Amino acid sequence: MNKTAFILIMIALLTGCKNHNNNPKRVPLAEVGKVILYYDEIPRLVQPDVTEADSASLVQNYINKWAKKRLLLIKAEENLSPELKADIARQLEETRTNLVIYQYQRQMIEEKMDTLLTNTELENYYAANEKTFTLTSNIVKALFIKLPYETPDINKIRTLARSNDHKDLLQLESYCYQFAEKFDDFNEDWVPMDRLTVEMQQDIENQDSFLKRNTFFETNDSTSVYLLSIRDYRLRSSLAPFEYVKNDIKRIIWNSRRIEYIKSLENGIYNEALKENSFKIY
Numbered sequence: 001m002n003k004t005a006f007i008l009i010m011i012a013l014l015t016g017c018k019n020h021n022n023n024p025k026r027v028p029l030a031e032v033g034k035v036i037l038y039y040d041e042i043p044r045l046v047q048p049d050v051t052e053a054d055s056a057s058l059v060q061n062y063i064n065k066w067a068k069k070r071l072l073l074i075k076a077e078e079n080l081s082p083e084l085k086a087d088i089a090r091q092l093e094e095t096r097t098n099l100v101i102y103q104y105q106r107q108m109i110e111e112k113m114d115t116l117l118t119n120t121e122l123e124n125y126y127a128a129n130e131k132t133f134t135l136t137s138n139i140v141k142a143l144f145i146k147l148p149y150e151t152p153d154i155n156k157i158r159t160l161a162r163s164n165d166h167k168d169l170l171q172l173e174s175y176c177y178q179f180a181e182k183f184d185d186f187n188e189d190w191v192p193m194d195r196l197t198v199e200m201q202q203d204i205e206n207q208d209s210f211l212k213r214n215t216f217f218e219t220n221d222s223t224s225v226y227l228l229s230i231r232d233y234r235l236r237s238s239l240a241p242f243e244y245v246k247n248d249i250k251r252i253i254w255n256s257r258r259i260e261y262i263k264s265l266e267n268g269i270y271n272e273a274l275k276e277n278s279f280k281i282y
Contacts, residue, residue: 032074117253122242137192139193139244140193140230140233142228142230162215162216200217211235217230
């Protein structure tokens with residue numbers, strides 16, 4: 001790097017964004033062909049604790065990489081065959097076309113498409129397509145608690161965790177906020193049993209049998225005690241509960257609407273063009 005360029009870089013680094021914003025004059029750092037690299041085009045490479053020499057070195061490395069890339073581009077454009085250049089131009093035009101169409105479709109969907117989904121509509125779809133909602137894994141509604149091994153009055157927590165009484169659960173929640181490393185009822189949602197085995201660091205070989213035999217399970221390691229209270233379960237290959245697949249149904253219906261809306265949009269534009277003689281077929 002010549003001395004002038006080094007000074008320009010250091011001035012830019014020291015004055016920062018504030019002076020740059022106040023002064024519209026841009027600081028050129030390098031030039032390849034007719035393309036100029038300005039200081040404000042360089043990403044934030046310099047950290048406050050970096051020395052001036054290291055800062056200049058980082059900027060110099062960026063300039064070198066930029067110059068190599070620009071020089072390689074010039075050489076490639078000079079030497080590519082006309083066929084390859086034409087193919088690149090076609091690909092660029094196709095990419096631009098697809099991007100413009102995608103953004104227009106997205107804008108129209110956001111502005112015009114009906115996105116309201118009622119619970120009745122979701123339930124009707126679920127009832128009409130039950131065979132498609134078969135569980136591929138065991139799921140549970142459960143309460144999971146992880147406690148330090150030396151938690152005081154842990155027997156009380158065990159008792160409360162087994163209870164379904166609302167007052168007991170409120171008391172349990174109070175205990176767990178004080179002592180538990182983790183306390184989760186998963187918002188009373190269905191969760192995969194595999195998720196809980198990971199939480200408990202416990203490999204359960206036959207989950208089907210385990211779920212049929214247990215409503216409460218406890219295990220431990222050298223530092224923690226894990227409590228699992230199972231409120232309900234569904235086994236793999238059975239019908240998935242509506243609540244478990246509700247969001248999937250929303251996505252299915254919304255995607256179906258999106259496809260139909262895009263088809264309608266395309267056909268509308270096409271028919272309007274026919275009516276106005278905006279294009280001809282020879």
